[in-house]
Amino acid sequence: MPSDIPNPEELSKASHLGTGLIVRYHEIALKGGNRAMFEKRLDQNLQSALSSFSRVSVRRIRGRMLVQSDTPASRMASAAAKVFGVSSISAAVETEPDLDAIGESARAQVGKILERHYQGRDLVRFRVTSNRADKRFPLSSTEMNGQIGGRILPEFPCLKVSLNDPEVEVEVDLRPEGTWVFSERFRGPGGLPVSSTGRALSLLSGGIDSPVASWLSMKRGMRVDFVSFYSFPHVGPQTRDKIIRQVENLMKWQPRAMLHIVPFAPIQEAIRDFCPATYRTVLYRRAMQRIASKIAKRTKCKVLITGESVGQVASQTLNNLSVIEEASYVPVLRPLITFDKQETIDLAQKIGTFETSNLPAPDCCTVFQPEHPVIYGQIEEAHAAEGPLDLDSLCATAVRETERLHFPERS
Ligand code: ATP
Numbered sequence: 001m002p003s004d005i006p007n008p009e010e011l012s013k014a015s016h017l018g019t020g021l022i023v024r025y026h027e028i029a030l031k032g033g034n035r036a037m038f039e040k041r042l043d044q045n046l047q048s049a050l051s052s053f054s055r056v057s058v059r060r061i062r063g064r065m066l067v068q069s070d071t072p073a074s075r076m077a078s079a080a081a082k083v084f085g086v087s088s089i090s091a092a093v094e095t096e097p098d099l100d101a102i103g104e105s106a107r108a109q110v111g112k113i114l115e116r117h118y119q120g121r122d123l124v125r126f127r128v129t130s131n132r133a134d135k136r137f138p139l140s141s142t143e144m145n146g147q148i149g150g151r152i153l154p155e156f157p158c159l160k161v162s163l164n165d166p167e168v169e170v171e172v173d174l175r176p177e178g179t180w181v182f183s184e185r186f187r188g189p190g191g192l193p194v195s196s197t198g199r200a201l202s203l204l205s206g207g208i209d210s211p212v213a214s215w216l217s218m219k220r221g222m223r224v225d226f227v228s229f230y231s232f233p234h235v236g237p238q239t240r241d242k243i244i245r246q247v248e249n250l251m252k253w254q255p256r257a258m259l260h261i262v263p264f265a266p267i268q269e270a271i272r273d274f275c276p277a278t279y280r281t282v283l284y285r286r287a288m289q290r291i292a293s294k295i296a297k298r299t300k301c302k303v304l305i306t307g308e309s310v311g312q313v314a315s316q317t318l319n320n321l322s323v324i325e326e327a328s329y330v331p332v333l334r335p336l337i338t339f340d341k342q343e344t345i346d347l348a349q350k351i352g353t354f355e356t357s358n359l360p361a362p363d364c365c366t367v368f369q370p371e372h373p374v375i376y377g378q379i380e381e382a383h384a385a386e387g388p389l390d391l392d393s394l395c396a397t398a399v400r401e402t403e404r405l406h407f408p409e410r411s
């Protein structure tokens with residue numbers, strides 16, 4: 001599976017282990033000259049994800065961010081776990097940089113972990129790991145590990161030191177900016193901070209695939225806007241509601257977005273009335289690409305995103321994919337191109353879009369569906385099939401009449 005989504009149950013276990021959070025990031029630290037920009041983005045996105053909590057402060061300290069708030073660390077950890085770019089999160093306690101204070105905090109954390117997870121066990125493997133980034137501290141890391149361990153071990157007879165395979169690991173981070181004690185690391189979603197790699201326009205349908213494709217694009221740092229083709233009255237308002245709900249689901253992972261809802265019925269009717277039935281679906285898709293790329297150009301989106309995957313349906317043969325893409329003025333990215341359906345479903349369930357995708361509401365592509373769609377489409381044939389249409393005018397009208405919604409709503 002391409003992604004590890006933190007499990008909210010696991011995160012809830014972080015409660016009571018600290019008053020703040022240490023938020024770490026990997027990949028963005030590798031980006032050389034761009035590093036400052038990436039960090040700033042991550043900082044902004046983190047602040048935005050935590051903005052509903054009271055009195056949040058985010059401090060950037062060499063390769064990590066420290067978050068303080070009045071809110072319990074477990075709740076903040078769940079929110080931070082939806083910020084792309086975050087590699088791991090710990091609930092942490094800030095202490096004075098002296099052995100007694102560190103030892104006391106470490107002892108309290110170990111007590112809580114043993115009580116929660118290891119009750120009744122006579123042997124629990126344990127280690128202390130210190131990171132002495134503040135070289136003013138008189139002891140070496142190894143000496144510190146010994147001193148802190150020595151304060152904890154006598155209190156809990158079940159603990160046995162295991163450097164290679166500990167079940168409970170207390171970590172101490174000693175830096176010039178402060179000292180932190182923590183004992184669990186929870187995985188973040190990884191990837192790059194949203195908005196750090198540019199803007200993209202995702203073709204969002206009511207199906208399972210396109211929300212997952214949108215999510216994977218956000219994960220690679222794109223700020224994703226959405227365009228959906230809506231064939232009212234051939235499909236009803238429940239189709240529109242479903243799309244809006246799906247964007248709301250995706251907004252848990254990205255602070256802001258725009259949804260363009262394009263009236264598509266006149267174009268589908270024209271294709272039905274004037275073009276060969278076998279090319280209908282391919283021509284719908286070509287019209288979508290044309291309109292979407294016009295909207296992308298206007299809104300400074302550099303690429304289109306679709307949920308297409310090779311061989312999934314007749315319109316996704318290699319031939320038809322290229323006939324469809326030929327109608328776009330901007331590059332088309334397809335994050336799911338090699339995914340099996342089950343892989344997409346598994347990811348949809350993890351990211352929280354699957355349930356909405358399963359709501360009953362027809363998509364515009366089912367409108368006037370031909371019995372025998374072309375499988376090996378040809379560009380010349382598609383051009384000939386489109387010949388009778390005044391596509392420039394049809395597409396211009398569709399763009400002009402597009403409804404635009406902002407998420408979150410603008411007041
Ligand atoms: P499913 O999960 O059922 O495959 P789907 O949305 O992927 O749903 P496809 O027929 O496979 O349906 O469509 C391929 C791609 O075309 C979608 O992933 C989406 O990006 C785009 N698309 C299809 N219909 C629409 C629509 N009504 N509005 C916007 N994009 C659409």
Ligand code: MG
Pocket residue numbers: 207209210307308309312
């Ligand atoms: Mg699909």
